[in-house]
Amino acid sequence: MEGTAAEIGARLAASAAALEAEREAPRFHPMSAPIDLSYTLIENYERCPACFYVSQVLGLGEAPTPELSLGGLVHQALEIHAKAWREAEAEGREPPDAAALLAEGRTRYLAQVRAGGVAEGVTLDELLAMLSMANRMLEENRAEILEVERRISMPYVVDGAGHRMIAKLDRIDRTQAGIRIVDYKTGAASKAKLEPKKDDLQLGIYAMVVRHEMPEVGGHAEYWLLRTGQRGSIELDAIDEDKVRARIDKAVRGMMAGEFPSRPGQSCRGLCAILGP
Ligand code: SF4
Structure with missing residues (x-):
């Protein structure tokens, strides 16, 4: 690269300024309106803003998992059951019983396992016990x-x-x-x-x-x-x-305001590392 000493000096000064600007650039970009807010979003931000930034804003760090989710299966089975319950009541029939709810849960569990879901941490017995309890609560609090x-x-x-x-x-x-x-x-x-x-x-x-x-x-x-x-x-x-x-x-x-400080807690998964020092 050729040039006068003054030109070379100017180029060096410009690249030094660019490096400095990069160093001083904010690590976090503020979010802008409108934001789709929800309980989960607010709670995640409150728990650790830095973790929230990595997972919710950058969309990183959430590996897809084939593991069955107990909560997901319970909610799915109860959704079908409660809708059937509501329909039966509207038509003056007896609501579906516990056996119907357990059958729904069992079918969903086995279907997910056959589709490649890993039943790690979730047993069929645990799922059925929870659904049994849910039905009892529905009966007792009609x-x-x-x-x-x-x-x-x-x-x-x-x-x-x-x-x-x-x-x-x-x-x-x-x-x-x-x-x-x-x-x-x-x-x-x-x-x-x-x-x-x-x-x-x-x-x-x-x-x-x-x-x-x-x-x-x-x-x-x-x-x-x-x-x-x-x-x-x-x-x-x-x-x-x-x-x-x-x-x-x-x-x-x-x-x-782009405020995403880290707040270490029990649910730390090491996502801070993505943000650098
Ligand atoms: S590892 Fe802990 S402190 Fe770091 S971003 Fe995740 S939850 Fe926050």
Whole structure:
């Protein structure tokens, strides 16, 4: 490369400036509106913003797995069962029994295994025990089933920017006390699930989207714990929507400001390494 000493000096200075700019470039790019918000999205951001950035924004680090998901199988079988239950009630017939639900679960489990799914960590007995429990809870807490796997979306504004809040509800029933929003849980029981607080993020978001559609409605939002048969319930009126919104708004502001610090916790999977030092 030829040139005067002054030209060479200018080229060197330009490449040094480019290197410096690269070094100072932000590691994270802010997200922009509209964002499709959901309980899972907000919860993932709250747990570790850096991990959220790698998996949700960059789309990295989530290896596809052939493992059967206990939660997925339970939800699928219960969706079919609850729809059949609702249909039978509408036609004045007896709802399907536990045997029908167990048959549904068994068929789905075996179909997935035959399709190449690996039953690692999920046994057929475990699945059937959970479905048996779910049916017992349905029998013991009988109510009219209004909606099954209902997806609700509502506009959600933070600092003037419009987003969408999207929720998929396992079930909505009509009881004597109003409606009952039900979310099935297949994990271990915990105090947070047995005694939901007034700023419970998941039930708070579910109550908010339902009330967006039915502003005057009262009733309860509940976790149904399918390992133990327990229910964690909170009255819709007891949910502090302002507190729930404050949690959501804080997370959205962080996403839009490009704030994705790492927050080490029990669920660390080493994704920080992708982001470099
Ligand atoms: S390894 Fe831990 S701290 Fe790092 S991004 Fe993942 S969850 Fe966050």
